[in-house]
Amino acid sequence: MSAESSRPLVWHKSSYSGNEGGECVEVALTVESVHVRDSKDVDRPFLSVHTDGWAAFVAFAAAG
Numbered sequence: 001m002s003a004e005s006s007r008p009l010v011w012h013k014s015s016y017s018g019n020e021g022g023e024c025v026e027v028a029l030t031v032e033s034v035h036v037r038d039s040k041d042v043d044r045p046f047l048s049v050h051t052d053g054w055a056a057f058v059a060f061a062a063a064g
Contacts, residue, residue, distance in 0.1 A: 007030075010028055011026040011028045011042075012029075013026050026039045032050065033054075034049050
């Protein structure tokens with residue numbers, strides 16, 4: 001187990017998520033990965049993506 005995996009994740013709500021409910025996403029960043037979860041259902045499993053994969057996804061999404 002790495003030192004990183006023993007640290008608790010610090011979740012941040014997406015700036016695109018509103019306060020009225022609806023679709024809300026939170027992310028937690030580590031050195032090697034990005035974790036994504038539904039902020040309305042935080043007890044469910046979350047998605048973990050390597051930082052390279054996340055960067056590729058963000059570039060693809062930004063390109064439209």
